[in-house]
Amino acid sequence: MAEQLQNWVLMVTAQTPTNIAVIKYWGKRDEDLILAINDSISVTLDPAHLCTTTTVAVSPAFNQDRMWLNGKEISLSGGRYQNCLREIRARASDVEDENKGIKIAKKDWQNLHVHIVSYNNFPTAAGLASSAAGFACLVFSLAKLMNVQEDNGKLSAIARQGSGSACRSLYGGFVKWIMGKEENGSDSIAVQLVDEKHWDELVIIIAVVSSRQKETSSTSGMRDTVETSALIEHRAKEVVPKRIIHMEEAIQNRDFPTFAQLTCADSNQFHAVCMDTSPPIFYMNDTSHRVIGCVEKWNRSEGTPQVAYTFDAGPNAVLIARNRKAATLMLQRLLFHFPPNSDTDLNSYVIGDKSILKDAGIQDIKDVEALPPPPEIKDKVPAQKYKGEISYFICTRPGRGPVLLTDDSHALLNPETGLPK
Amino acid sequence: MAEQLQNWVLMVTAQTPTNIAVIKYWGKRDEDLILAINDSISVTLDPAHLCTTTTVAVSPAFNQDRMWLNGKEISLSGGRYQNCLREIRARASDVEDENKGIKIAKKDWQNLHVHIVSYNNFPTAAGLASSAAGFACLVFSLAKLMNVQEDNGKLSAIARQGSGSACRSLYGGFVKWIMGKEENGSDSIAVQLVDEKHWDELVIIIAVVSSRQKETSSTSGMRDTVETSALIEHRAKEVVPKRIIHMEEAIQNRDFPTFAQLTCADSNQFHAVCMDTSPPIFYMNDTSHRVIGCVEKWNRSEGTPQVAYTFDAGPNAVLIARNRKAATLMLQRLLFHFPPNSDTDLNSYVIGDKSILKDAGIQDIKDVEALPPPPEIKDKVPAQKYKGEISYFICTRPGRGPVLLTDDSHALLNPETGLPK
Numbered sequence: 001m002a003e004q005l006q007n008w009v010l011m012v013t014a015q016t017p018t019n020i021a022v023i024k025y026w027g028k029r030d031e032d033l034i035l036a037i038n039d040s041i042s043v044t045l046d047p048a049h050l051c052t053t054t055t056v057a058v059s060p061a062f063n064q065d066r067m068w069l070n071g072k073e074i075s076l077s078g079g080r081y082q083n084c085l086r087e088i089r090a091r092a093s094d095v096e097d098e099n100k101g102i103k104i105a106k107k108d109w110q111n112l113h114v115h116i117v118s119y120n121n122f123p124t125a126a127g128l129a130s131s132a133a134g135f136a137c138l139v140f141s142l143a144k145l146m147n148v149q150e151d152n153g154k155l156s157a158i159a160r161q162g163s164g165s166a167c168r169s170l171y172g173g174f175v176k177w178i179m180g181k182e183e184n185g186s187d188s189i190a191v192q193l194v195d196e197k198h199w200d201e202l203v204i205i206i207a208v209v210s211s212r213q214k215e216t217s218s219t220s221g222m223r224d225t226v227e228t229s230a231l232i233e234h235r236a237k238e239v240v241p242k243r244i245i246h247m248e249e250a251i252q253n254r255d256f257p258t259f260a261q262l263t264c265a266d267s268n269q270f271h272a273v274c275m276d277t278s279p280p281i282f283y284m285n286d287t288s289h290r291v292i293g294c295v296e297k298w299n300r301s302e303g304t305p306q307v308a309y310t311f312d313a314g315p316n317a318v319l320i321a322r323n324r325k326a327a328t329l330m331l332q333r334l335l336f337h338f339p340p341n342s343d344t345d346l347n348s349y350v351i352g353d354k355s356i357l358k359d360a361g362i363q364d365i366k367d368v369e370a371l372p373p374p375p376e377i378k379d380k381v382p383a384q385k386y387k388g389e390i391s392y393f394i395c396t397r398p399g400r401g402p403v404l405l406t407d408d409s410h411a412l413l414n415p416e417t418g419l420p421k
Numbered sequence: 422m423a424e425q426l427q428n429w430v431l432m433v434t435a436q437t438p439t440n441i442a443v444i445k446y447w448g449k450r451d452e453d454l455i456l457a458i459n460d461s462i463s464v465t466l467d468p469a470h471l472c473t474t475t476t477v478a479v480s481p482a483f484n485q486d487r488m489w490l491n492g493k494e495i496s497l498s499g500g501r502y503q504n505c506l507r508e509i510r511a512r513a514s515d516v517e518d519e520n521k522g523i524k525i526a527k528k529d530w531q532n533l534h535v536h537i538v539s540y541n542n543f544p545t546a547a548g549l550a551s552s553a554a555g556f557a558c559l560v561f562s563l564a565k566l567m568n569v570q571e572d573n574g575k576l577s578a579i580a581r582q583g584s585g586s587a588c589r590s591l592y593g594g595f596v597k598w599i600m601g602k603e604e605n606g607s608d609s610i611a612v613q614l615v616d617e618k619h620w621d622e623l624v625i626i627i628a629v630v631s632s633r634q635k636e637t638s639s640t641s642g643m644r645d646t647v648e649t650s651a652l653i654e655h656r657a658k659e660v661v662p663k664r665i666i667h668m669e670e671a672i673q674n675r676d677f678p679t680f681a682q683l684t685c686a687d688s689n690q691f692h693a694v695c696m697d698t699s700p701p702i703f704y705m706n707d708t709s710h711r712v713i714g715c716v717e718k719w720n721r722s723e724g725t726p727q728v729a730y731t732f733d734a735g736p737n738a739v740l741i742a743r744n745r746k747a748a749t750l751m752l753q754r755l756l757f758h759f760p761p762n763s764d765t766d767l768n769s770y771v772i773g774d775k776s777i778l779k780d781a782g783i784q785d786i787k788d789v790e791a792l793p794p795p796p797e798i799k800d801k802v803p804a805q806k807y808k809g810e811i812s813y814f815i816c817t818r819p820g821r822g823p824v825l826l827t828d829d830s831h832a833l834l835n836p837e838t839g840l841p842k
Contacts, residue, residue, distance in 0.1 A: 228686075230656075230659075230660045230686075230690065231652050231655060231656065231660070231690065231693065234652060234655040234659075235651075235652065238651075238655075239651045239652070261699070264699070264700075264701075265649075265651075265697075265699055268696050268697055268698075268699070268701045269651065269652065269696075269697050271696055272652065272693040272694065272696040272697040273693065275689050275690075275692055275693040275696060276686075276689055276690050276693040277689075278682070278685070278686055278689070279685075279713075279717040279721075280685075280689045280713060280717075282710045282713075285707050285710075286706050286707045289703045289706075292700075292701060292703075296700040300700075
């Protein structure tokens with residue numbers, strides 16, 4: 001009987017989106033607590049196309065905390081994981097599952113071990129803020145498992161200690177990470193500015209740039225910038241606070257021209273302070289520059305911005321189109337300039353919401369090859385093509401925050417063994 | 422008799438170096454007078470390898486001012502040429518050539534026309550500040566022809582009105598362009614910090630990057646930066662003044678580590694404010710980034726800088742080595758990572774002071790192919806090679822200021838006709 005009691009497994013599965021900053025977070029004032037030197041604002045991406053799914057489980061049979069990420073067991077000994085686990089455990093409450101006859105008292109959580117399985121539905125190599133979705137999902141799912149009563153804002157302060165930008169993945173729509181003032185980081189939390197329905201015209205296209213260059217990690221990169229850049233403090237203290245105010249207004253008013261101007265300017269300034277670092281950090285490459293050139297030229301020819309671009313700590317372009325029509329025209333331009341390699345299947349070259357491809361009248365590679373040069377480059381230099389410079393495009397949109405997946409079939413752990421399925 | 426008198430041609434030929442800024446000039450406070458928003462410091466390059474030669478002539482037979490640049494007649498109607506011509510004419514003095522029986526009174530210069538022929542001994546397409554050497558040589562040679570009594574400092578204020586950085590080419594060695602305070606620009610002049618003998622260990626290698634990308638002109642680029650960058654004012658007012666002081670000290674003390682640190686940081690910051698411009702300006706490309714990576718990695722492995730890098734408004738790298746030994750080791754590294762295309766003659770791939778190539782033990786392409794990977798990359802990722810990304814290398818050194826070429830054989834105008842030879 002005692003043995004039988006020891007064999008129960010209690011599980012929770014959650015899905016959490018990733019996010020992309022439109023006013024960038026770069027630089028910490030506290031490395032351990034992960035406290036930023038400026039506020040930041042992000043848009044949450046639709047988890048249908050980019051998200052992390054995590055199952056967490058507890059069982060008296062587990063003799064240590066264990067985690068599997070994308071099919072591979074990883075160590076939980078790192079400070080960031082330990083901080084999140086400790087903070088969540090400290091807030092655990094009594095849990096009772098009458099059906100299964102399980103009762104866990106608040107104090108028991110300190111002695112019970114967890115198993116965690118996490119999986120990203122997008123290639124981790126893509127450099128698309130997988131740690132943001134990952135830590136947000138870890139904290140969210142553990143909080144549900146342990147019956148933590150705190151709201152998502154409080155949970156965001158815990159996720160922040162795993163990965164700074166993870167705090168913004170606790171909400172859908174547009175989210176602000178308030179840097180806070182307290183030394184212990186208690187007021188350094190994410191708040192939702194508007195939900196994903198507020199500005200539902202927006203369409204997002206991510207160009208994943210083919211790249212074998214090794215990148216500087218965000219953690220060491222932003223530390224080097226704070227230590228060596230002569231411009232970062234001016235950015236954090238003088239430039240960003242004004243931009244945050246204007247960006248909040250632009251989002252509230254769905255003012256796309258202002259939104260686009262601020263988004264592009266802030267992305268460029270983030271890469272500028274990276275370059276002002278010693279040694280300099282180059283996250284964008286020639287392909288990134290070409291995507292920017294293509295967007296800037298088109299926006300200028302239209303007289304008003306159709307698309308905003310933003311780049312994180314890597315060469316991939318995140319393009320935010322004002323509406324579906326603009327996204328369709330953008331995708332045509334992108335496919336014209338960056339056709340896939342001959343052996344690539346169009347179906348794997350444009351992924352996510354493929355209906356935009358359909359709107360663009362493109363069904364196969366022949367349609368890509370037949371695309372005419374965009375009018376804004378006509379009669380000028382012969383249109384340049386950069387075959388193979390992009391690995392693939394992801395079409396998506398702003399999306400919702402974390403959700404629990406109550407259907408057991410989504411669980412990533414075996415309910416009997418508590419090991420990965 | 423009268424006709425005979427009308428047919429004389431009086432000529433002067435001069436040679437003027439180009440220069441490369443180690444603390445950068447970027448941004449004007451007056452577009453017409455070309456007044457900078459910060460001081461800058463440059464090193465003058467040896468005119469044996471990079472210079473402009475200009476012959477100016479006056480004759481009563483000339484019925485208009487005319488100019489030929491690199492074999493092609495160009496218009497002098499632009500404001501920059503007109504400003505230089507007007508300022509020099511206003512300072513002309515009496516000229517008498519007893520041998521030729523020529524007498525020109527001060528007041529006559531207003532009515533006499535000039536012919537100008539100018540020629541760069543380096544490819545103009547290389548983007549190596551040809552306008553700096555060009556305007557300096559124009560002003561210097563006209564001043565000699567018209568017997569202008571002002572010193573090179575005063576002449577630098579005139580050359581500045583042709584092209585800002587031209588003012589620094591009026592001197593050899595290390596030169597400071599003082600931005601000045603006066604509205605009329607009279608105190609915005611160049612001064613020599615030290616002559617070319619002061620730090621004669623330095624060796625300079627220029628990597629001319631193969632590039633077909635169209636660049637943003639410096640003039641429009643710096644205007645856009647001043648108008649749109651949120652960082653440029655902080656750079657000009659807060660960052661550069663301190664760097665100028667430290668750079669002057671480093672040059673006086675031949676303190677290479679400080680010199681290298683400041684040179685690299687200021688080049689990177691210049692490119693950072695270009696990127697912080699709307700739309701962003703990208704002068705460096707992936708090849709530029711790779712050269713920086715190669716230098717940074719080697720400097721780090723040596724524990725102290727061996728080579729400084731600096732990039733102007735284009736992708737070309739200017740590498741300043743602490744001495745001949747460092748230059749030799751640098752050239753080996755550069756040739757290892759950036760071998761020429763198979764059909765390239767080594768003799769046209771490394772030009773200028775070829776003795777450095779000899780020191781490196783490289784006599785032909787086979788020696789380039791046989792170069793071992795630099796020790797600092799051994800046992801790490803397989804050494805990457807980027808064939809054909811560099812057009813050629815120029816080996817040179819700090820050099821002297823402008824000189825008159827008194828030997829008539831150097832003249833670029835026919836002494837009888839006053840037309841290009």
